[in-house]
Amino acid sequence: MATNPSNTVYKELLLPQPREQVWRALTTPETLARWMYPNDFEPRLGHRFTFQVPAKPEAEFPGLTVRCEVLECEPPQRLVFSWSAGGAVEDTRVSFQLSPHEAGTRLLFEHSGFDLSQPFGRQALKGAGYGWGAMLDALSTLLNESVKP
Amino acid sequence: MIAAAPHTPDVFGAISHPARRQMLDLLSESERSVNALAGHFQMSRPAVSQHLRVLLDAQLVTEQRHGRERRYQLVAGGLSPVRSWLERYDRFWDDRLQRLQELLQEDAPPPKPMEP
Numbered sequence: 001m002a003t004n005p006s007n008t009v010y011k012e013l014l015l016p017q018p019r020e021q022v023w024r025a026l027t028t029p030e031t032l033a034r035w036m037y038p039n040d041f042e043p044r045l046g047h048r049f050t051f052q053v054p055a056k057p058e059a060e061f062p063g064l065t066v067r068c069e070v071l072e073c074e075p076p077q078r079l080v081f082s083w084s085a086g087g088a089v090e091d092t093r094v095s096f097q098l099s100p101h102e103a104g105t106r107l108l109f110e111h112s113g114f115d116l117s118q119p120f121g122r123q124a125l126k127g128a129g130y131g132w133g134a135m136l137d138a139l140s141t142l143l144n145e146s147v148k149p
Numbered sequence: 150m151i152a153a154a155p156h157t158p159d160v161f162g163a164i165s166h167p168a169r170r171q172m173l174d175l176l177s178e179s180e181r182s183v184n185a186l187a188g189h190f191q192m193s194r195p196a197v198s199q200h201l202r203v204l205l206d207a208q209l210v211t212e213q214r215h216g217r218e219r220r221y222q223l224v225a226g227g228l229s230p231v232r233s234w235l236e237r238y239d240r241f242w243d244d245r246l247q248r249l250q251e252l253l254q255e256d257a258p259p260p261k262p263m264e265p
Contacts, residue, residue, distance in 0.1 A: 007164075009239050011246055017253045025253055035248035111242060114235070 011109035019098045019105045023076035026096055037066075045073050049081075068094075089114060160230050163207035168192070169200050176210060176223040183219060 015022055025031045027043040037051040047070045055063030064085060071093065072080035080095040092113040099106045164170050172186055187197045201221060204210045209227040212219045 007235070009235060009242055011242055013246060013250065015250065015253060022253065025249060031252065035245060035252050107246075109242065109246060111238060114238070 007114040008110060008112040011107075013107040013109070014101060014103055014105075015107055016104040019076045019100055022098055022105045022107065023079075026079055027073075027075070041068075041070075043070070043073050043075065043079070045070055083111070158206070158208040158227075160207050160209065160228065163203050163209055164228070164231060166200065166203075169204055172197075172200060172204065173209060173223060173228075176221055180213075180220045180222040182215075183221070186221070 029041045032041055037053050039051045040049045049068050051066040053064040067084040068081045070081050072078055077098050083092045083094045084090045095110045097108040187194045209224055210221045212221050
């Protein structure tokens with residue numbers, strides 16, 4: 001996979017918790033806010049919602065609204081929502097697939113549909129200082145700080 | 150005559166076409182001739198050659214003559230600009246899913262106040 005140019009992020013996790021518990025963490029707005037961001041999510045097909053990524057002036061991160069729509073919702077096994085944040089990250093798809101496993105739950109995560117032909121991609125290539133690349137850098141900083149106890 | 154502009158390989162443009170992404174996938178397995186590549190696609194051989202030209206221009210593949218045949222090889226590291234861009238999102242989700250795991254381990258106690 002090292003050379004795969006596919007525009008998709010894959011993750012696979014083995015979680016010791018039962019599937020129903022993982023599903024609740026994915027689909028309860030309050031819980032979702034604790035590992036993602038403040039949101040108005042509802043586990044309902046077609047529901048439109050946003051994640052509000054807070055600003056962090058000291059990291060020159062102006063904040064961000066990610067627009068989403070629930071595309072698939074099959075408790076407790078499959079959740080798919082769109083993820084739009086402008087540029088190359090418009091109408092991308094985020095999906096969570098939960099399957100029972102002897103040790104708990106297997107979580108297959110996928111974020112697909114990045115449009116790498118967008119100008120912003122070239123901007124990132126040239127190392128321009130702004131755009132999603134810079135935002136996500138700032139975001140990483142923010143996350144790394146907030147994860148600490 | 151027009152002077153050639155300094156050439157920056159257009160890696161993102163090159164991989165914006167699904168057929169070219171598939172060609173790169175095939176070439177990541179082994180080097181292949183145009184004919185061998187064309188066997189995987191519905192399009193004509195000239196069309197395959199045109200896509201290969203784009204990949205050559207983007208410095209994602211190289212060609213070598215073997216007798217009458219040209220074989221194409223993937224350039225190691227050619228996709229690094231794409232990978233480094235996607236890695237940001239990769240790290241982003243690593244962070245988020247790590248938080249999810251931690252939260253599940255806590256068995257969903259009431260939210261704790263976070264440091265500012």
